[in-house]
Amino acid sequence: MKKLAERVLNITPSVTFxxxxxxxxxxxxxxxxxxxxxxxPDFDTPAHIAAAGIAAIEAGHTRYTPSxxxxxxxxxxxxxxxxxxxxxxxxxxxxxxxGAKHSIYNALLALCDPGDEVIVxxxxxxxxxxxxxxxxxxxxILDTREEEDFKVRPEExxxxxxxxxxxxxxNSPSNPTGMVYSASELKIIADICVQHQVYVISDEIYxxxxxxxxxxxxxxxxxxxxxxxxxxxxxxxxxxAMTGWRIGYTASNSALAAAxxxxxxxxxxxxxxxAQTASVEALCGSQEAIGAMLQEFARRRLRMVELLNQLPGxxxxxxxxxxxxLANISQLLGVPYGGEVILDDVRLAGVMLDKAHVAVVPGSGxxxxxYIRLSYATSMENIEAGVSRIRxxxxxxx
Ligand SMILES: *Cc1c(COP(=O)(O)O)cnc(C)c1O
Numbered sequence: 165m166k167k168l169a170e171r172v173l174n175i176t177p178s179v180t181f182x183x184x185x186x187x188x189x190x191x192x193x194x195x196x197x198x199x200x201x202x203x204x205p206d207f208d209t210p211a212h213i214a215a216a217g218i219a220a221i222e223a224g225h226t227r228y229t230p231s232x233x234x235x236x237x238x239x240x241x242x243x244x245x246x247x248x249x250x251x252x253x254x255x256x257x258x259x260x261x262x263g264a265k266h267s268i269y270n271a272l273l274a275l276c277d278p279g280d281e282v283i284v285x286x287x288x289x290x291x292x293x294x295x296x297x298x299x300x301x302x303x304x305i306l307d308t309r310e311e312e313d314f315k316v317r318p319e320e321x322x323x324x325x326x327x328x329x330x331x332x333x334x335n336s337p338s339n340p341t342g343m344v345y346s347a348s349e350l351k352i353i354a355d356i357c358v359q360h361q362v363y364v365i366s367d368e369i370y371x372x373x374x375x376x377x378x379x380x381x382x383x384x385x386x387x388x389x390x391x392x393x394x395x396x397x398x399x400x401x402x403x404x405a406m407t408g409w410r411i412g413y414t415a416s417n418s419a420l421a422a423a424x425x426x427x428x429x430x431x432x433x434x435x436x437x438x439a440q441t442a443s444v445e446a447l448c449g450s451q452e453a454i455g456a457m458l459q460e461f462a463r464r465r466l467r468m469v470e471l472l473n474q475l476p477g478x479x480x481x482x483x484x485x486x487x488x489x490l491a492n493i494s495q496l497l498g499v500p501y502g503g504e505v506i507l508d509d510v511r512l513a514g515v516m517l518d519k520a521h522v523a524v525v526p527g528s529g530x531x532x533x534x535y536i537r538l539s540y541a542t543s544m545e546n547i548e549a550g551v552s553r554i555r556x557x558x559x560x561x562x
Pocket of ligand 1: 262367
Protein backbone atom coordinates (compact mmCIF):
# COMPACT_ATOMS: atom_id res chain seq x y z
CA MET A 165 0.00 0.00 0.00
CA LYS A 166 1.34 3.47 -0.82
CA LYS A 167 2.10 5.55 2.24
CA LEU A 168 0.07 8.46 3.52
CA ALA A 169 1.18 12.05 2.99
CA GLU A 170 4.04 13.51 5.02
CA ARG A 171 1.54 16.14 6.11
CA VAL A 172 -0.38 13.65 8.23
CA LEU A 173 2.57 11.47 9.20
CA ASN A 174 4.13 14.50 10.85
CA ILE A 175 1.27 15.55 13.05
CA THR A 176 0.72 14.44 16.64
CA PRO A 177 -2.82 13.65 17.74
CA SER A 178 -4.29 16.08 20.28
CA VAL A 179 -3.49 15.02 23.88
CA THR A 180 -6.52 16.88 25.15
CA PHE A 181 -8.84 14.77 23.04
CA UNK A 182 -7.18 11.46 24.01
CA UNK A 183 -7.45 12.09 27.78
CA UNK A 184 -11.02 13.23 27.30
CA UNK A 185 -11.83 10.07 25.31
CA UNK A 186 -10.39 7.83 28.03
CA UNK A 187 -12.24 9.75 30.78
CA UNK A 188 -15.52 9.39 28.91
CA UNK A 189 -14.87 5.69 28.37
CA UNK A 190 -14.35 5.23 32.13
CA UNK A 191 -17.47 7.24 32.87
CA UNK A 192 -19.40 4.97 30.49
CA UNK A 193 -18.24 2.00 32.59
CA UNK A 194 -19.82 3.62 35.63
CA UNK A 195 -16.60 5.05 37.12
CA UNK A 196 -17.15 8.52 38.55
CA UNK A 197 -14.41 10.57 36.93
CA UNK A 198 -13.80 14.20 37.87
CA UNK A 199 -12.94 15.79 34.57
CA UNK A 200 -10.50 18.71 34.69
CA UNK A 201 -9.55 17.99 31.10
CA UNK A 202 -12.35 19.79 29.35
CA UNK A 203 -11.71 22.81 27.18
CA UNK A 204 -15.16 24.28 27.00
CA PRO A 205 -17.58 26.17 29.24
CA ASP A 206 -19.86 23.87 31.25
CA PHE A 207 -22.76 26.30 30.75
CA ASP A 208 -25.50 25.95 28.14
CA THR A 209 -25.75 28.41 25.28
CA PRO A 210 -27.86 31.34 26.59
CA ALA A 211 -31.55 30.76 25.82
CA HIS A 212 -32.03 33.86 23.64
CA ILE A 213 -29.17 32.75 21.38
CA ALA A 214 -30.48 29.19 21.15
CA ALA A 215 -33.94 30.61 20.34
CA ALA A 216 -32.42 32.66 17.50
CA GLY A 217 -31.02 29.42 16.10
CA ILE A 218 -34.41 27.72 16.25
CA ALA A 219 -36.05 30.75 14.67
CA ALA A 220 -33.43 30.67 11.90
CA ILE A 221 -34.43 27.12 11.00
CA GLU A 222 -38.11 28.00 11.06
CA ALA A 223 -37.51 31.08 8.93
CA GLY A 224 -35.69 28.96 6.36
CA HIS A 225 -32.19 30.33 6.85
CA THR A 226 -31.00 26.89 5.92
CA ARG A 227 -29.22 27.49 2.63
CA TYR A 228 -25.72 28.34 1.50
CA THR A 229 -24.54 31.77 2.54
CA PRO A 230 -21.68 33.81 1.09
CA SER A 231 -18.55 31.80 1.82
CA UNK A 232 -17.01 34.38 4.17
CA UNK A 233 -20.26 34.71 6.12
CA UNK A 234 -23.53 36.62 5.85
CA UNK A 235 -23.39 40.38 5.43
CA UNK A 236 -25.44 40.71 8.62
CA UNK A 237 -23.01 38.74 10.75
CA UNK A 238 -19.96 40.43 9.28
CA UNK A 239 -21.54 43.80 9.99
CA UNK A 240 -22.27 42.74 13.57
CA UNK A 241 -18.64 41.66 13.94
CA UNK A 242 -17.42 45.03 12.60
CA UNK A 243 -19.66 46.77 15.09
CA UNK A 244 -18.31 44.64 17.95
CA UNK A 245 -14.70 45.28 16.95
CA UNK A 246 -15.42 48.99 16.74
CA UNK A 247 -17.20 49.42 20.04
CA UNK A 248 -15.28 46.91 22.16
CA UNK A 249 -11.81 46.94 20.62
CA UNK A 250 -11.63 50.38 18.98
CA UNK A 251 -10.85 48.72 15.66
CA UNK A 252 -12.33 49.92 12.41
CA UNK A 253 -12.90 47.19 9.82
CA UNK A 254 -15.35 46.83 6.95
CA UNK A 255 -17.26 43.60 6.25
CA UNK A 256 -14.91 42.70 3.36
CA UNK A 257 -12.12 42.35 5.93
CA UNK A 258 -14.05 39.79 7.98
CA UNK A 259 -14.04 36.05 7.28
CA UNK A 260 -16.43 33.91 9.31
CA UNK A 261 -15.34 30.28 9.65
CA UNK A 262 -16.23 26.99 11.31
CA GLY A 263 -14.78 27.98 14.66
CA ALA A 264 -11.75 30.07 15.56
CA LYS A 265 -9.59 27.00 15.10
CA HIS A 266 -10.59 26.96 11.44
CA SER A 267 -9.90 30.71 11.27
CA ILE A 268 -6.33 30.15 12.49
CA TYR A 269 -5.84 27.33 10.02
CA ASN A 270 -7.12 29.52 7.16
CA ALA A 271 -4.70 32.27 8.18
CA LEU A 272 -1.75 29.85 8.24
CA LEU A 273 -2.72 28.37 4.86
CA ALA A 274 -2.95 31.85 3.38
CA LEU A 275 0.38 33.00 4.86
CA CYS A 276 2.80 30.06 4.79
CA ASP A 277 4.92 28.94 1.87
CA PRO A 278 6.77 25.67 2.42
CA GLY A 279 9.56 26.28 4.93
CA ASP A 280 8.20 29.57 6.23
CA GLU A 281 8.69 29.87 9.95
CA VAL A 282 5.97 30.68 12.45
CA ILE A 283 7.01 31.61 15.97
CA VAL A 284 4.92 29.88 18.62
CA UNK A 285 5.60 30.87 22.25
CA UNK A 286 5.40 27.95 24.69
CA UNK A 287 3.29 26.98 26.59
CA UNK A 288 1.04 27.04 23.52
CA UNK A 289 -2.38 25.84 22.57
CA UNK A 290 -1.92 22.24 21.36
CA UNK A 291 -3.10 22.84 17.83
CA UNK A 292 -0.82 25.75 16.87
CA UNK A 293 2.37 23.83 15.98
CA UNK A 294 0.41 21.07 14.25
CA UNK A 295 -1.59 23.54 12.16
CA UNK A 296 1.63 25.30 11.15
CA UNK A 297 3.00 21.97 9.94
CA UNK A 298 -0.25 21.15 8.13
CA UNK A 299 0.18 24.47 6.30
CA UNK A 300 3.75 23.42 5.26
CA UNK A 301 5.28 25.92 7.66
CA UNK A 302 7.87 25.27 10.35
CA UNK A 303 6.84 25.97 13.95
CA UNK A 304 9.61 27.73 15.89
CA ILE A 305 8.90 27.20 19.57
CA LEU A 306 9.91 30.09 21.80
CA ASP A 307 10.16 29.03 25.45
CA THR A 308 9.03 31.35 28.23
CA ARG A 309 9.44 31.20 32.00
CA GLU A 310 6.89 30.60 34.72
CA GLU A 311 8.42 33.32 36.93
CA GLU A 312 7.81 35.77 34.09
CA ASP A 313 4.17 34.70 33.83
CA PHE A 314 5.01 32.68 30.70
CA LYS A 315 5.36 35.85 28.65
CA VAL A 316 7.65 36.33 25.69
CA ARG A 317 10.87 38.25 26.35
CA PRO A 318 11.17 40.91 23.63
CA GLU A 319 14.90 40.30 23.08
CA GLU A 320 14.25 36.56 22.68
CA UNK A 321 11.50 37.27 20.18
CA UNK A 322 13.87 39.42 18.15
CA UNK A 323 16.51 36.68 18.30
CA UNK A 324 14.00 34.10 17.04
CA UNK A 325 13.12 36.13 13.93
CA UNK A 326 14.90 35.03 10.73
CA UNK A 327 14.46 35.92 7.05
CA UNK A 328 12.00 32.99 6.85
CA UNK A 329 9.81 34.20 9.70
CA UNK A 330 6.30 34.81 8.42
CA UNK A 331 4.21 35.09 11.54
CA UNK A 332 3.94 34.99 15.30
CA UNK A 333 0.99 33.33 17.01
CA UNK A 334 -0.01 35.13 20.17
CA ASN A 335 -2.79 34.05 22.53
CA SER A 336 -3.89 36.41 25.26
CA PRO A 337 -5.67 35.53 27.54
CA SER A 338 -3.77 32.27 27.16
CA ASN A 339 -4.80 28.67 27.04
CA PRO A 340 -3.14 26.91 28.93
CA THR A 341 -1.49 29.49 31.23
CA GLY A 342 -4.36 31.94 31.79
CA MET A 343 -1.90 34.81 31.51
CA VAL A 344 -2.88 38.13 29.94
CA TYR A 345 -0.44 40.51 28.24
CA SER A 346 -0.70 44.13 29.34
CA ALA A 347 -1.06 46.93 26.78
CA SER A 348 2.54 48.00 27.25
CA GLU A 349 3.85 44.44 26.83
CA LEU A 350 1.80 44.03 23.65
CA LYS A 351 2.97 47.35 22.28
CA ILE A 352 6.61 46.23 22.50
CA ILE A 353 5.78 43.02 20.62
CA ALA A 354 3.78 45.01 18.06
CA ASP A 355 6.75 47.31 17.41
CA ILE A 356 9.07 44.34 16.88
CA CYS A 357 6.63 42.74 14.44
CA VAL A 358 6.23 45.97 12.49
CA GLN A 359 9.98 46.50 12.35
CA HIS A 360 10.59 42.97 11.03
CA GLN A 361 7.35 42.80 9.00
CA VAL A 362 6.10 39.69 10.78
CA TYR A 363 2.38 38.92 10.75
CA VAL A 364 0.67 38.37 14.08
CA ILE A 365 -2.07 35.80 14.38
CA SER A 366 -3.68 37.18 17.52
CA ASP A 367 -5.95 34.57 19.10
CA GLU A 368 -8.29 36.61 21.28
CA ILE A 369 -10.91 33.90 21.87
CA TYR A 370 -10.78 34.32 25.68
CA UNK A 371 -11.08 38.10 25.51
CA UNK A 372 -14.21 38.20 27.64
CA UNK A 373 -13.11 35.63 30.21
CA UNK A 374 -10.84 37.87 32.22
CA UNK A 375 -10.70 38.59 35.97
CA UNK A 376 -9.69 41.11 38.62
CA UNK A 377 -10.42 44.10 36.39
CA UNK A 378 -7.57 43.17 34.02
CA UNK A 379 -8.21 44.68 30.58
CA UNK A 380 -7.96 42.90 27.26
CA UNK A 381 -6.26 44.91 24.55
CA UNK A 382 -6.31 43.80 20.93
CA UNK A 383 -2.98 43.45 19.17
CA UNK A 384 -4.34 45.35 16.18
CA UNK A 385 -5.10 48.46 18.21
CA UNK A 386 -1.59 49.96 18.29
CA UNK A 387 -1.84 51.81 15.00
CA UNK A 388 -2.26 51.21 11.26
CA UNK A 389 1.08 49.43 10.73
CA UNK A 390 0.47 46.62 13.19
CA UNK A 391 -3.21 46.49 12.24
CA UNK A 392 -2.17 45.75 8.65
CA UNK A 393 -0.06 42.80 9.87
CA UNK A 394 -2.48 41.44 12.46
CA UNK A 395 -5.04 38.72 11.96
CA UNK A 396 -7.46 39.21 14.83
CA UNK A 397 -9.00 35.82 15.66
CA UNK A 398 -12.09 35.55 17.80
CA UNK A 399 -15.32 33.58 17.95
CA UNK A 400 -18.45 32.53 19.77
CA UNK A 401 -17.28 29.32 21.48
CA UNK A 402 -15.91 30.57 24.77
CA UNK A 403 -17.68 33.88 25.45
CA UNK A 404 -21.14 32.58 24.57
CA ALA A 405 -20.78 28.89 25.51
CA MET A 406 -21.27 27.99 21.83
CA THR A 407 -18.51 25.45 21.21
CA GLY A 408 -20.76 23.12 19.25
CA TRP A 409 -22.15 25.81 16.97
CA ARG A 410 -18.75 26.24 15.29
CA ILE A 411 -18.47 29.93 14.53
CA GLY A 412 -15.22 31.88 14.62
CA TYR A 413 -13.91 34.78 12.59
CA THR A 414 -10.90 36.78 11.52
CA ALA A 415 -10.42 40.49 10.92
CA SER A 416 -7.42 41.30 8.76
CA ASN A 417 -6.19 43.36 5.83
CA SER A 418 -8.39 43.04 2.74
CA ALA A 419 -5.97 41.02 0.60
CA LEU A 420 -5.52 38.40 3.29
CA ALA A 421 -9.28 38.31 3.97
CA ALA A 422 -9.98 37.77 0.27
CA ALA A 423 -7.39 34.98 0.14
CA UNK A 424 -8.82 33.23 3.20
CA UNK A 425 -12.35 33.61 1.84
CA UNK A 426 -11.28 32.06 -1.42
CA UNK A 427 -9.55 29.12 0.31
CA UNK A 428 -12.60 28.54 2.42
CA UNK A 429 -14.98 28.73 -0.54
CA UNK A 430 -13.26 25.68 -2.00
CA UNK A 431 -12.63 23.78 1.22
CA UNK A 432 -15.80 24.14 3.26
CA UNK A 433 -18.13 26.56 1.40
CA UNK A 434 -19.69 28.62 4.15
CA UNK A 435 -20.03 28.24 7.91
CA UNK A 436 -23.35 26.87 9.14
CA UNK A 437 -26.18 29.25 8.22
CA UNK A 438 -28.20 28.63 11.37
CA ALA A 439 -25.23 29.17 13.64
CA GLN A 440 -24.44 32.40 11.81
CA THR A 441 -27.92 33.74 12.52
CA ALA A 442 -27.61 32.76 16.18
CA SER A 443 -24.21 34.48 16.29
CA VAL A 444 -25.77 37.79 15.24
CA GLU A 445 -28.01 37.48 18.29
CA ALA A 446 -25.01 36.54 20.46
CA LEU A 447 -23.14 39.68 19.41
CA CYS A 448 -26.06 42.13 19.26
CA GLY A 449 -28.42 40.79 21.94
CA SER A 450 -28.17 40.90 25.72
CA GLN A 451 -24.66 40.34 27.06
CA GLU A 452 -25.96 39.54 30.54
CA ALA A 453 -25.16 35.84 30.46
CA ILE A 454 -21.44 36.56 30.11
CA GLY A 455 -21.39 38.42 33.42
CA ALA A 456 -23.04 35.55 35.27
CA MET A 457 -20.72 32.99 33.72
CA LEU A 458 -17.69 35.15 34.46
CA GLN A 459 -18.67 35.55 38.09
CA GLU A 460 -18.94 31.81 38.50
CA PHE A 461 -15.59 31.19 36.77
CA ALA A 462 -13.95 33.81 38.98
CA ARG A 463 -15.15 32.07 42.16
CA ARG A 464 -13.99 28.66 40.95
CA ARG A 465 -10.63 30.03 39.86
CA LEU A 466 -9.83 31.28 43.36
CA ARG A 467 -10.85 28.01 44.97
CA MET A 468 -8.98 25.87 42.45
CA VAL A 469 -5.76 27.86 42.83
CA GLU A 470 -6.05 27.88 46.63
CA LEU A 471 -6.61 24.12 46.82
CA LEU A 472 -3.85 23.26 44.34
CA ASN A 473 -1.30 25.39 46.14
CA GLN A 474 -2.09 23.51 49.36
CA LEU A 475 -1.05 20.21 47.78
CA PRO A 476 2.45 19.01 48.59
CA GLY A 477 4.69 19.24 45.51
CA UNK A 478 2.22 21.28 43.46
CA UNK A 479 2.25 25.01 42.78
CA UNK A 480 0.47 27.31 40.38
CA UNK A 481 0.18 30.98 39.55
CA UNK A 482 -3.08 32.88 39.66
CA UNK A 483 -4.44 32.98 36.10
CA UNK A 484 -5.91 36.29 34.94
CA UNK A 485 -8.07 34.93 32.17
CA UNK A 486 -9.59 31.88 30.41
CA UNK A 487 -10.60 28.92 32.62
CA UNK A 488 -7.42 26.91 33.09
CA UNK A 489 -4.72 26.54 35.68
CA LEU A 490 -1.27 25.37 34.63
CA ALA A 491 0.13 23.66 37.70
CA ASN A 492 3.83 22.98 38.21
CA ILE A 493 4.22 19.32 39.19
CA SER A 494 8.00 18.99 38.83
CA GLN A 495 8.33 18.09 42.51
CA LEU A 496 5.99 15.13 42.03
CA LEU A 497 8.36 13.56 39.53
CA GLY A 498 11.11 11.12 40.43
CA VAL A 499 9.93 10.61 44.00
CA PRO A 500 8.08 7.57 45.40
CA TYR A 501 4.39 7.70 46.35
CA GLY A 502 1.24 5.81 45.49
CA GLY A 503 3.14 2.64 44.53
CA GLU A 504 5.20 4.11 41.71
CA VAL A 505 7.96 6.56 40.87
CA ILE A 506 6.50 8.79 38.18
CA LEU A 507 9.01 10.22 35.75
CA ASP A 508 7.01 12.56 33.54
CA ASP A 509 3.81 14.56 33.22
CA VAL A 510 2.23 12.19 30.70
CA ARG A 511 2.57 9.23 33.05
CA LEU A 512 1.36 11.36 35.96
CA ALA A 513 -1.80 12.32 34.07
CA GLY A 514 -2.33 8.67 33.12
CA VAL A 515 -1.96 7.48 36.70
CA MET A 516 -4.16 10.28 38.08
CA LEU A 517 -6.89 9.10 35.77
CA ASP A 518 -6.39 5.39 36.55
CA LYS A 519 -5.91 5.64 40.30
CA ALA A 520 -7.52 8.89 41.43
CA HIS A 521 -10.16 9.01 38.68
CA VAL A 522 -9.28 12.60 37.92
CA ALA A 523 -8.69 13.70 34.34
CA VAL A 524 -6.00 16.35 33.82
CA VAL A 525 -4.05 17.18 30.68
CA PRO A 526 -0.28 16.61 30.67
CA GLY A 527 1.67 19.80 29.97
CA SER A 528 3.76 18.14 27.24
CA GLY A 529 0.95 18.67 24.77
CA UNK A 530 1.32 22.41 25.36
CA UNK A 531 5.11 22.39 25.20
CA UNK A 532 5.18 22.53 29.02
CA UNK A 533 6.73 19.36 30.45
CA UNK A 534 6.61 19.30 34.27
CA TYR A 535 3.14 20.84 34.26
CA ILE A 536 -0.44 19.66 34.10
CA ARG A 537 -3.40 21.70 32.95
CA LEU A 538 -6.61 21.69 34.94
CA SER A 539 -9.78 23.28 33.66
CA TYR A 540 -12.14 24.88 36.15
CA ALA A 541 -15.04 24.83 33.72
CA THR A 542 -16.70 22.39 36.08
CA SER A 543 -18.74 22.66 39.28
CA MET A 544 -17.31 23.83 42.61
CA GLU A 545 -18.26 20.41 43.97
CA ASN A 546 -16.11 18.70 41.35
CA ILE A 547 -13.23 21.06 42.04
CA GLU A 548 -13.29 20.22 45.76
CA ALA A 549 -13.70 16.49 45.15
CA GLY A 550 -11.14 16.28 42.35
CA VAL A 551 -8.34 18.08 44.18
CA SER A 552 -9.08 16.04 47.30
CA ARG A 553 -8.67 12.83 45.26
CA ILE A 554 -5.35 14.10 43.91
CA ARG A 555 -4.24 14.79 47.48
CA UNK A 556 -5.12 11.27 48.57
CA UNK A 557 -3.19 9.79 45.68
CA UNK A 558 0.00 11.83 46.01
CA UNK A 559 0.13 11.39 49.79
CA UNK A 560 -0.33 7.63 49.66
CA UNK A 561 2.97 6.10 50.85
CA UNK A 562 5.04 4.20 48.30
C1 LIG B 1 -11.16 27.02 22.30
C2 LIG B 1 -10.04 27.73 21.63
C3 LIG B 1 -10.13 28.24 20.32
C4 LIG B 1 -11.25 28.14 19.39
O1 LIG B 1 -12.19 27.35 19.42
P1 LIG B 1 -13.32 27.24 18.32
O2 LIG B 1 -14.33 26.41 19.01
O3 LIG B 1 -12.69 26.59 17.14
O4 LIG B 1 -13.81 28.60 18.00
C5 LIG B 1 -9.08 28.97 19.82
N1 LIG B 1 -7.98 29.16 20.53
C6 LIG B 1 -7.84 28.69 21.76
C7 LIG B 1 -6.59 29.00 22.49
C8 LIG B 1 -8.85 27.95 22.36
O5 LIG B 1 -8.68 27.46 23.58
